[in-house]
Amino acid sequence: MTSLPIRTLTAAALSLGLLAPAAPALATDLPAGAVVAAPLQNISLDLVDPAQIETAHSPTTAATVETPSRSTRAALPDDNEIVEMPDAALRSAVIAQVGGGSTLTRGSIRRLQALKAPNSGIADLTGLEYASQLSIVDLSRNPITTLEPLRGLSTIRQLNVSSTLITDISAVATMPDINYLQFNWTEVSDLEPVRDKIQLWRIELAATRVSDLDPVRGLINMSELYFQETPVSDLSPLQQLDKLYTLSAPNTEISDLxxxxxxxxxxxxxxxxxxxxDLSMVNTWPGLRQVGFLNQRVAGFPVVSSRTESTxxxxQAVTAPFRMLEDVVLTAGGDATTTAEGLTLWEHIAEDATELTATVSxxxxxGSGATYSALLSYPLTRADFTNGDLPTATVGTAYSFQFTVDSGFEDGPFTLTGGSIPGLELAEDGVxxxxxxxxxxxxxxxxRTDAFGNMIDQSYAVTVDAATVVPPVDPPVTPPVDPPVIPPVVPPVDPPVGPPTSPTISNTLKPTVAGAAALATTGAPSLPVGLTIGFLAILILGGGALVLAPKRRNQADGTSE
Known part of the structure; x- marks a missing residue:
């Protein structure tokens, strides 16, 4: 691989005019191979002298922009109309360019081709709308707030309004031949007015609010682009700009070249x-002569460290996020060190730290003499146990409890480093x-130990109660129950069949039977129903026999009662 002589951009480059618009040949300002030790940290383009703007040229353009000469034009009917120009500073600047005494007419303003009045106290551009031949304008460092009077001035080719109070450059959309535009250190946020202005070869927009370079896409003559200290993060609109010579983007959000x-x-x-x-493409720029690769701000992987450790x-190596050419060796430094086991180690981490840092270079x-350096920042959160106190246990009763820690501190076992409870064990999963x-x-x-050996330690007090003794309880005694007495079953006795009795006999015996029946039930224990019926039947039959016997005797004697 052939090494190229490369110069590191430095603050001294400003004083040498390397970045000034008037630089005639940026590639040869210093002897080939010269290296300046102090790296450029910031380029303030507002320090560039706008007075030289008319001689600026692109190193890739053969012709040099010349100061416009006075032109002879046909007179117009309204050339003698007096123009009111309320801003005294602007009036003086215009008169200095066109002459003609203290009176300004439309005709005299139409002769104005170049207006160079930086830092002149101009606040109002009213009256310049008649400057139809105006080509070169330098109004930098003036308190102007709008470019509207310049709208429609189609002959303007170079415009410098850096360090003014403007918030937009919409008037530029009406300038088809503009080839140089400088509006550094303004509040402009929209680059859209430069779209399709294919004559543009240089744009300076340092320290503006512009975040999108898409309007530059397709500007095939673009040679120099300065947008330091802007929120720009995407260079994809520049990928077809084959004439691009200078890319100046320090202190931006650019991460991909x-x-x-x-x-x-x-x-x-x-x-x-x-x-x-990623500088793996650095060898694809055959004409590379000056570089500024210092102090890159690189985000490292998120770190979850132990709240109970200061390490x-x-x-993962500090150099892991970087992509370089195969032979490049990056050296890690800063707060991180590498252990004999190959681990990257941070020590003495402050309790309130929110990030870890390291450097590489x-x-x-x-062999080129170029220098790359970066500061890595690793977002830091602290992990600790998240479970509460352990509940009380009881001897002889099954027990289970889950230890937990903050998410991100994972992939390692739980262990006991001291103490024990007879009968309980801690599993690696924290149960x-x-x-x-x-x-x-x-x-x-x-x-709790994570996959890299970082550890969270915590002590817990656990109470184990004695088993509760419950005295035995005798089962209730049920007294015996005598079985019910079932009386013997007496078969029914059929009464003896006697001769039929007449109603007279029956009626005669009724009192006797009733009296017998009453006698039978007096003072004697009850008899079974069957015996009672049988006994009554015998009494009735016996009584009947006693009645009938005297009758028979009387009949035999021939007597009656």
Missing amino acids: SPVAGLPRLAIVNVNGARVS YRTT GDPLP LAGTPAEDGTFTLDVR
Whole structure:
């Protein structure tokens, strides 16, 4: 691999005019191979002298922009009309350019081709709307708030309104031949007015609010682009700009240079203070001469460290986020060190720290003398146990409890580093389970270790109550129950069949039977129904016989009662 002589951009470059619009040949301002030690941290383009704007030219353009000469034009009917120009400072500047005494007419203003009045106190551009031949304008460092009087001035080719109070450049949309535009250090946020202005070869928009370079897409003559200290993050609109010579984007949000990889004329690449971690394309710029790869702001992986430790270790190298050419060696430094086991280690982490940092540095193109450096920031959160106190256990009763920690501190076992409870064991998944065998108060020192060996430690007091003794209870005694007495079953006795009795006999015996019946039931225990009926039947029959016997005797004697 052939190494190219590359110069690191420095603050001294400003004093040498390397970035001034008047630089005639940016690639040869310093001797080939010269290296300046102090890296450029910031380029303030408002320090560029706008007075030289008329001689600015692109190093890729053969012709130099010349100061316009006075033109002879046909007189117009209203040339003698007096123009009111309320801003005294602007009036003086215009008169100085066109002459003619203190009176300004439309005709005299129409002769105005160049207006160079930086830092002149001009606040109002009213009256310039008649400057139909105006080509070069430098109104930088004036308190002007609008460019509307310049709208429609189609002859303007170069415009410098840096360090003014303007908030938009919409008037530029009416300037078809503009080829140089400078509006650094303004509140402008929209670059849309430059779309399709294919004559543009240089745009300076440093320290503006512009975040989108898409309007530059297709500007095939673009050679120099300066947008430092802006929120720009995407270079994809520049990928077809084959004439691009200078890319100045320090202190931006640029993280990916791949869209400009292979641009054949790219000679100056300044991304100091950006977010670039990939320089694997640096050898695709054959004309590279000046670089600014210092102090990149690179985001590292999220770190979840122990709240009970002041160290953090990981197997991931500090240099892991970077992509460089195969032979590039990056050196890690800063707060991170590498252990003998190959771990990256941070020590003495403050309790209120919210990030860990490390640095890397090296030559992105070995042997070129270029320098790459970056500060890595690792977002830091702290992990601890998240479970509450352990509930009381009881001897002889099954017990289970789950230890937990903050998410992100994972992939490692739970262990006991001190203490124990007879009958309980701690599994690697953090479950303390078993059946306690001994009462008392016990201290457990619990540790959670992550995949890199970082540890969270916590102590817990656990109470184990004695088993509750319950006295035996005799079962209730039920007194015996005598079985019910069932009287013997007496078969019914059929009464003897006697001769039929007449109603007379029956009536005669009724009192006797009733009296017998009454006698039978007096003072005697009850008899079974069957016996009672049988006894009564015998009495009735016996009584009947006693009645009939005297009758028979009387009849035999021939007597009656």
